[in-house]
Amino acid sequence: MAKFITITPESARDLMEKEPEITILDIRPHEDFKKEHIPGAVNLDYDGHQFQSKVEKLDKDKNYLIYCKSGVRGGYFMDKMRESGFKGAFNILGGFVAWKISKLPLTND
Structure with missing residues (x-):
């Protein structure tokens, strides 16, 4: 069953551990x-060139964890994935800002 839900940053971290x-x-x-x-x-820049064509190259049978800066675009993008026939996607509530406030791991490599 396909799942498309918004989850907290902590739940996202748990999901990443359970589903590497x-x-x-x-x-x-x-x-x-x-x-x-x-x-x-x-990185798949939402405002970047050829965003739609990049999305179409993604494997629709995989599960995705999405985040934007604040969670709004992530939710919109998750809806688009549902409409496009993807298997499942999770959006991080509050996006990157909430992840950072929650003091969860970050990298710049």
């Missing part, structure tokens, strides 16, 4: 991603 194969998508601008991001995340 989950794909983490950072949909913030590339400049923000370069400064710091959640470990293991892949």
Whole structure:
């Protein structure tokens, strides 16, 4: 059964530990991603060129953990994934800001 839900940063961390194969998508601008991001995340700039074509290249049978800066675009993107036939996606409530406030791991490599 496909799941598309918004979860807390702590639940997202737990999900990453339980499902190490989950794909983490950072949909913030590339400049923000370069400064710091959640470990293991892949940048897919929401406002970047060819965003839709990049999304269409994603494997619809995988589960995704999405985050933007504040959680709003992540929720919108999650809805788009549902409409496009993806298996499942999770949006981080409050996005990157909430993750950082929760003092969860960050990296800039």
